[in-house]
Amino acid sequence: MSDQTQTEKENLVMEHLVSLTYRERLTPNLNRFVDELLEGRLVGHKCPSCGRVYLPSKGYCPMCVVATSAEDEVEVPDTGTVTGFTIVTPVAYYGQQETEPFVFASVLLDGADTPLNGQDVTGLPHDQLRTGLRVKAKWKPKDQRSAEGISNRGWGSMGTVVDSFEATGEPDASEELFKDHIF
Amino acid sequence: MAANDRGATDIAIVGFAQSQSVRDAAPSEVQLLVPVVADAITAAGIERSDIGFTCAGSCDYLTGGPFAFVSNLEAAGAWPPISESHVEADGAWAMYEAWMRLQEGDIDVALAFGSGKSSPSNPAEVWAQQLDPYYLAPLGVDPVSLAGIQAQALIDAGKATERDFATVVADSRRNAKSNPNAQLSGDYDVDALLAEPYYRRPLRKHDVPPISDAAVAVIMARGDKARELCERPAWIRGMDHRIEAHQPGLRDITSSASTTLAARKAGYDGGPLDVVELSSTFSPQEIILKNAIGLGAGVNVNPSGGPLAANPIMAVGLIRIVEAASRIIDGTANRALAHATSGPLLQQNLVCLLEGE
Amino acid sequence: MCSDFIVSEPRIIETKLEFPYSRTLGPVMGAFFMALRDGQLLGIRAKDRRVLAPPLEYDPETGESLGTEMVPIGPGGTVEAWTWVDDPTQKHPLDHPFAFALVKPDGADTSMVSAVDAGRVEAVHTGMRVTARYRSEPQGLITDLEAWEPTKS
Numbered sequence: 030m031s032d033q034t035q036t037e038k039e040n041l042v043m044e045h046l047v048s049l050t051y052r053e054r055l056t057p058n059l060n061r062f063v064d065e066l067l068e069g070r071l072v073g074h075k076c077p078s079c080g081r082v083y084l085p086s087k088g089y090c091p092m093c094v095v096a097t098s099a100e101d102e103v104e105v106p107d108t109g110t111v112t113g114f115t116i117v118t119p120v121a122y123y124g125q126q127e128t129e130p131f132v133f134a135s136v137l138l139d140g141a142d143t144p145l146n147g148q149d150v151t152g153l154p155h156d157q158l159r160t161g162l163r164v165k166a167k168w169k170p171k172d173q174r175s176a177e178g179i180s181n182r183g184w185g186s187m188g189t190v191v192d193s194f195e196a197t198g199e200p201d202a203s204e205e206l207f208k209d210h211i212f
Numbered sequence: 213m214a215a216n217d218r219g220a221t222d223i224a225i226v227g228f229a230q231s232q233s234v235r236d237a238a239p240s241e242v243q244l245l246v247p248v249v250a251d252a253i254t255a256a257g258i259e260r261s262d263i264g265f266t267c268a269g270s271c272d273y274l275t276g277g278p279f280a281f282v283s284n285l286e287a288a289g290a291w292p293p294i295s296e297s298h299v300e301a302d303g304a305w306a307m308y309e310a311w312m313r314l315q316e317g318d319i320d321v322a323l324a325f326g327s328g329k330s331s332p333s334n335p336a337e338v339w340a341q342q343l344d345p346y347y348l349a350p351l352g353v354d355p356v357s358l359a360g361i362q363a364q365a366l367i368d369a370g371k372a373t374e375r376d377f378a379t380v381v382a383d384s385r386r387n388a389k390s391n392p393n394a395q396l397s398g399d400y401d402v403d404a405l406l407a408e409p410y411y412r413r414p415l416r417k418h419d420v421p422p423i424s425d426a427a428v429a430v431i432m433a434r435g436d437k438a439r440e441l442c443e444r445p446a447w448i449r450g451m452d453h454r455i456e457a458h459q460p461g462l463r464d465i466t467s468s469a470s471t472t473l474a475a476r477k478a479g480y481d482g483g484p485l486d487v488v489e490l491s492s493t494f495s496p497q498e499i500i501l502k503n504a505i506g507l508g509a510g511v512n513v514n515p516s517g518g519p520l521a522a523n524p525i526m527a528v529g530l531i532r533i534v535e536a537a538s539r540i541i542d543g544t545a546n547r548a549l550a551h552a553t554s555g556p557l558l559q560q561n562l563v564c565l566l567e568g569e
Numbered sequence: 570m571c572s573d574f575i576v577s578e579p580r581i582i583e584t585k586l587e588f589p590y591s592r593t594l595g596p597v598m599g600a601f602f603m604a605l606r607d608g609q610l611l612g613i614r615a616k617d618r619r620v621l622a623p624p625l626e627y628d629p630e631t632g633e634s635l636g637t638e639m640v641p642i643g644p645g646g647t648v649e650a651w652t653w654v655d656d657p658t659q660k661h662p663l664d665h666p667f668a669f670a671l672v673k674p675d676g677a678d679t680s681m682v683s684a685v686d687a688g689r690v691e692a693v694h695t696g697m698r699v700t701a702r703y704r705s706e707p708q709g710l711i712t713d714l715e716a717w718e719p720t721k722s
Contacts, residue, residue, distance in 0.1 A: 041599040043709055045350055047341065047588040051276040053332035055580040056240045063580065088239060089246045091286035094260070096246055123589050180582055181240060181332075182277040276586055337660060345590070346598055347623045350710045352660035353682050357669040360652025361682070365671070368650060368695045413653040413690060457629035461671050461680035462621065465650075 056181055058088045063176040065104075066190050069168055073141060074101040081142040085184050105140040107166035109194070110202040112137045112144050112211050116155050130155065136164060136194050137210050144210055147186060152196035161201035164194035223314050224438040224445030225537040225566070227256025227431035232393045233522030236331045237425035241275055244427040245287035245327050252323070256431035257441050260289050263431075264319025266296040269306035269326040270526050273341050276332060284327060302326055302491075303428055303530030304552030304562050308451055310432060320437040327427035328526030335423055335525065343556060344458055355556060356420055359494040360412030362465045362557050367414060369466045372499045374414050378405040380495040381418045381520055388517025393531075395422045395522045419495040421523030428527045428534055446537035446548075446566045450479035453562035458555065465557050471504035474563040475549070482506055486545035488513045489532035491553040495520060500558065501551060515539070529553065533564050540568045596637050597626045605714060606707040610643035612677045622677035623711075642676035644701040646717055649673050649680045653690045662712050668693045672717050674701070686716035698722075 055063065058074075062085040065072045073084030074097035081090060082103055089096045114134035119127045132155065135144035150164060168174075169192055178186040229251035231237075231244050253260060266288045272280045281298050288294065297313075299305045303326015310322040330338075336354040343349045366372045379402055388397035400418075411417045432438075438445040454470035454477070457463050488511055492498035502513065516535040519528050529552025536548035546568045554560040594602055597613060601624050604611045613624030613635050620640045621629075628635055651670035657663055662684045670693075673680040686702065687693045699717035707713040 035596070037599075037603070041594045041602055041709070043346065043350075043590075043592045043594055043602065045345055045590045045592060045710075047349075047590065049273070049276065049333060049337060049341075049586050051332040051584045051586070053582060054236065054238060055582055056243070057238055058240075058243075060580055087286075088243045089286070091289075092291055094246060094250065094287065094289040096243075124587065176580060179580075180584055182275075182280075182584060276584060336658075340660070345592065346594070347711050348682060351682065351684070351712060352658070352662050353669055354658070354660070357652050357654060358682070361650045361669060361671055364652055364695065365650035410653065410655070415652070459623065459625070459629070459679075460682060461649075461673075462625075462629050 053181060055179060056088070058086045059179055059181065059184055062086065063179050066187060067174050067176065069171070070104055071107055071138060072102055072104050073143075075103045077101055082140060083143050084138060084141045084145070103140070105138045107138070107168075108197070109136045109138040109141070109164055110207055111135070111150060111158070111160055111162040111164060112207045113160060114150065114158050116158070132158060134158070134194070135212050137207050142210055144212060145187070146212065149188070149193035150196065151193040159201070161204060163197045163199040163202060165197050167192045167195045222435040222438075223311055223432055224442065224447045225430050225533070225541070226433045226438050226442035226445050227252050227258070228429065228534045228537060229255060230393055230428040230527070230531055230534055231426045233395045233424040233426040233524050235395065235423055235425065237329060241270070241280070241327050241329050241427070242283050242287050244329070244425065245284055245325060245429070248427045249287045249323070249325055249429045252429035252431050256433070258321055258431065262321045263323045264295065265310055265313045265322040266294055267299065267306040267310040267313070267322070267324045268296070269299045269301050269303035269324075269530065270328060271300055273338050274328050274330060274333060274525060287325070288323060301554055302526050302528065302552050304533055304564070305453070305529075305554070307430055307432070307530055307533060308453060308562060311448060311451055314432060314434050317434070320434045322432045323429065324432070324530065325427065325429035326527040326530040328524050329425040330423045330523075330525050331425050339525070347459070356412050356415070358460060358556050359420070359496070360415045361460070363414050363419070363494070363496040366466045366496050366499065371466055371503070372496060374406060375402060376499055377415070377419050377495040378402045380492070380498045381405055384514060384517045384520040387515050388521035391516045391521065393426070393522060394517045395424055397517060397521060415494065421493050421519045424522045424524040426522065426524035426527050426531070428530045430530065430534060430537070442541065444541055444543060444568055446540040447568070449565040449567050450477065451562065451564040452477035453560060455555070455560040458559060460557050466500065468500050468504040468558045468561060471501055471551065471558065471561040471563065474561050475505045478563040478565045480505065480549055480563065480565050483547070485511055485547050485549050487515060487536050487539050487548040489516060489518065489536045489548070489550045490514055491519055491529050491532055491551050493519045493523060493553065497558060505549065505551075505563070529562065533566075536564070536566050540566055543568075595626065597624050597635070600624075600637065600639050602709055602713070604639075605703070606709065608703040609641060610674055610701060610714065611639040612642045612674070614638040614640055619678040620676060621679050622674050623681050640676065643674040645675040645720060646672045646699050646701065648685060648693065648695055648697045648699060650695060651685060651693055653693065663716060666690070667716065670717070672699060683714065684716040685718075687719050692719060
């Protein structure tokens with residue numbers, strides 16, 4: 030066998046696509062979150078033990094390991110603070126849809142303890158984005174909202190309901206207020 | 213040295229809990245686990261802070277999210293930070309790791325759990341991901357078809373008949389009548405089962421397990437701590453797991469050499485057993501496993517109904533151990549053997565031998 | 570535990586996860602898949618002189634490296650065990666009813682999981698003679714061995 034054929038054999042590459050489809054009901058907690066979200070309200074659960082507010086709720090508090098229920102539901106306003114962010118420059122990976130640099134920010138809603146990750150922030154240039162920035166949800170018109178982005182994996186994205194979080198122009202929030210809730 | 217000779221005799225199961233196995237469970241996998249772990253802790257009479265090591269078993273492909281297992285840890289209570297580990301395998305292997313960890317002697321209590329929701333996916337497709345990615349996975353061969361091949365090989369070898377398969381199913385469903393966590397139960401006539409159409413000839417639908425979602429947890433303790441926590445601990449006399457070649461064509465699929473070896477290494481000497489719980493996912497596998505372990509007629513196999521009555525993948529093996537342990541703890545059995553399996557056609561097998569005082 | 574939640578409607582979500590893999594094959598599997606493209610099955614010679622099919626890199630019993638002595642096998646073979654698939658899924662290699670089987674290629678000492686395209690279940694039996702059918706447009710996958718067919722006598 031020639032060396033060339035040997036090399037060809039050893040370098041042979043097999044392409045194999047694993048494709049799996051999952052079909053399921055949204056968990057009751059997320060279903061409830063979506064019900065309210067579509068109406069323009071943001072609800073979560075307040076842990077009866079430690080008082081932390083989870084949004085969306087998981088149905089339990091992972092810190093105290095106690096179940097939470099409908100009785101623990103609380104609503105929070107659609108205003109909050111940017112607690113962390115990055116500007117993503119898209120690279121061509123499998124399934125990537127964005128083509129231009131985009132914001133991936135964590136927004137801590139006022140009264141919540143869990144930031145909403147992966148949010149777009151608008152109303153200012155990318156180079157002025159900063160932690161502490163005060164923002165408010167920019168809702169889609171009611172007839173254009175859908176639950177499509179919400180998923181049982183993580184909890185998905187609410188981009189089909191809220192376009193972005195827009196800078197309000199208020200003074201920045203103090204880091205003391207959010208240092209334990211960065212991501 | 214066999215596992216049962218290295219000081220394993222002073223570790224016992226002292227508490228456990230499992231959820232009901234159901235199709236399409238509404239809560240998330242973590243939500244299934246939260247009350248199960250809490251109930252196991254309560255059953256053992258310990259505090260969460262008493263746990264020196266935690267090990268979990270689950271499968272990210274099944275959950276449908278890379279690193280999904282990290283969320284499951286929230287059911288254990290991971291803050292302040294705990295000592296933990298995870299196996300991408302049935303909870304029985306998580307229990308094995310926790311049992312090994314306890315043998316180091318510096319901790320007294322360990323938690324192991326297993327969980328899985330098979331309903332969201334097509335389990336036959338997800339399960340196929342465990343197959344070798346060169347010769348088997350791209351062929352699209354699914355576990356049910358492989359089990360059909362194994363069943364036919366068993367018949368051709370003269371080791372079983374279709375009637376034997378149907379008898380296993382009827383026994384399973386009858387036994388499951390007394391198991392509140394089982395999914396399929398009832399009285400079935402063997403002839404009526406044999407009149408059903410083939411699904412993967414020579415297998416019929418009832419030879420194949422249901423699609424199940426569930427979670428299970430066990431608390432183990434060492435020596436005096438176990439005696440302090442439990443009036444009648446289920447002592448782990450030995451636990452061992454063995455593996456064979458992956459390709460089904462390279463081994464005798466009508467027997468299970470790895471099960472035989474694991475049973476021997478776990479300390480099973482052929483003596484009497486009050487209860488045997490086998491991970492016989494497909495009905496022909498119960499016959500293979502009974503032969504491999506050397507179980508005679510009349511042995512009480514799968515009083516819970518086994519995987520044919522409820523098959524929550526990633527929990528089903530640990531559930532076998534829990535079902536065996538529960539009968540020792542409640543005093544209805546004194547010596548029990550439990551089995552878990554992994555890989556295509558019983559490639560890897562774990563045996564756990566349990567005894568009362 | 571979730572019975573107390575108010576559920577408006579069961580929203581059904583569908584998620585598709587895809588993992589694209591590119592795998593280098595190395596000297597043993599590379600040789601197998603390259604020969605398969607040309608319609609030739611290969612096994613590998615083990616230390617005990619047995620021919621293993623499909624060819625492995627390591628001895629399944631001892632873990633020793635098997636080297637690279639490839640042995641042409643097939644195109645005839647024998648069905649060792651089988652099951653019948655009445656309702657093929659999209660993941661299955663054939664779109665009409667067929668058998669999944671363990672087939673021992675002539676010249677090999679072990680059998681491999683394959684599809685047997687026999688048309689109807691009555692045509693399949695353990696011990697039946699089959700002949701390999703190769704894909705006319707190979708894709709570099711195991712399914713380049715499209716199926717085994719009953720050998721015409």
